[in-house]
Amino acid sequence: MQGKNSVIHRKAQAAREEFDARGMSTAKALRVALARVADRCYGLPLVVTTVEQVTISQASVQDAVADGGLLALLDGEDRHPGALCLDPQFVMGLIEVQTTGAVKNTQAAARPVTRTDAAICAPFIDRFFESASSQLEENSPKIEMENYQFGDMVEDARTLALALDNPDYDVFRLSVDLGDGAKTGLMTVFIPIAQHTERAMRKGVFAQSSSGPPGLGDIVRNAPVTLTAVLDRLEMPLKDACKLEVGMCFPISPGALADAQLTSTGGHVAARVMLGQVNGFRAARLIAGRNGPLLQDGGAQAPGLRSDDRQTGETPEPPADSHLSLQPSGHLGGEAHESRTTSEAGDSVQSEALRAGADNGLAEV
Template sequence: MAVGDAAAGIKVLRRKAAGGRALPPDHPEPRAPRALRRALARAAQADCGLALAVTEVRLAEVSLAELLEQPEPRALLAVLEGPGDRLGFLALGPAPLAGIIEQQTTGAVGRTEVVARRPTRTDAAMCAGLIDHAMTELELGLAGTADLGWAGGFRYASFLDDPRPLGLLLEDVGYRVLTAQLDVAGGARQGSLLLALPAADPRRRAVPTAQGGAPTTERASAERVWRADLDRTVMASPASLQAVLGRLRMPLAAALAWKPGDFVVLSQATLDGVTLEGPGGKRFVRARLGQCGGHRALRLPCDPVPPTDDEE
């Protein structure tokens, strides 16, 4: 075998090991890896007070067939929707997923070994806000760069409990894949995150302006950044939820006759019948009352079903 052929073979093997094709040498240096580092760290800290560091990020371009082989087994699969109905996805490994859930439910990340399990819709619901926050931060970090075209405007859309439908759900085009290694809570949890988005830049499709034909790429980019900033502000707004153990009906006179020391009988109340309610009494989900770390806590079901309006 000639020396040149051997070198070419080594390059092919390295490219396969990397899980995709590196961007061409004449391509501008991508900003997405550095922006993703900051986006994930900021979103984790802001959303749940979690210390999350990205130790490594790789960017590659792959086909759909190559992409379907890359998600880690038992990873949380979040489908992302972007401009022009484009779809991508984010895959979060079992270890960092466990760290995020632990931080949100107990306020601390455990250091025991993670037992990989199948992610649930509850896991996805608890991670959706963090994912959207991270995508917003990524978009803001890429403002004014070429990478904003393919990485901007994506938000959480749905959850897949099985990776097999990805091949039918995603368009058969090239994808840019950011693979990050995560360190959660100072090494308590370590694992991977994969972000896959269509490689084509939809902004390159020229859209005429009202003045007669100039592409509106810059205006569309500025508008996306403005929307992302608005989303970030709205998602940071406080939201109040109340845990309601039970309800009863009585005449107003009876309620006014209450005095300190009286007992109120909640005949329909049960530990697993607590409802979480928002402003205006909107009921979101039933939960079970218990304790965690010496504090009263609610356990949400794996597949929450909103209570009906006629439940008391």
């Protein structure tokens, strides 16, 4: 009887394939992908006998999940997860074909599904959705479906329903014959309607509505960051630091512009930079990052980058006095730089590069 039904099912499937050849739908993509992955990747004869599609609300998810079998959450590129359920016959068929090479013509015994069972079924699930998504993208650009992957196994229908937070879901139930009718299984797929976009066409064919607020990754990547270029670090007694006033100056090493530090909030050194000018604009050229130098030749200079105080020889010796001598500033030969009270001579870098420092190696407080 099972063999007779299998022949009838195959004839019916051949007729459906001829009918579906005129266009690709989500149901067809799932059906074709299921049979194709089973045959090409596992050598498993699999025939999809029926495909049922319904739309349910999130409140009805728990009632739509059958007892027993594998219940899995599906991870996609968006934040809305999907779900997949395999009944015990389907799970046992996948395990048998991967362990013994064939599906046994016996009824699977009722038992709890383990995480080992889930690990055996996970690659099949990943390949199944990869194939379905690829077919929709190639044959029907108006239809989009997330390239889901196995996320995690859940224990019961209630836990699965709590993990699915989308308002509505498209539910696909695929009845299959495994191993030339040796077993009859059922796969149930829950796809969020917000992500199953037969209603929201993409790629400019029709206007697509916003998929929701930006994710955490987008927010972090677009967050503003303030970096500070530190020319030099100077040591002085606290009494001298308290005497710093506008108009005082202190010496800066001539090589400071060629080896400045780019620091972030908290003083963390993000990179080493060379300060200069490019086409009249202030510029900072990266010469070393967290993983070491960025240039093979430290003396190489980018075209157009000019540093007025580029270090070409030995660094001048510091003054004999270990402490700085603060003096009122006279006329400085170049544009004066502002100093932090923490003895860091620098300039904030926000959306524009830095300009070269004073020609005479002095910075104004």
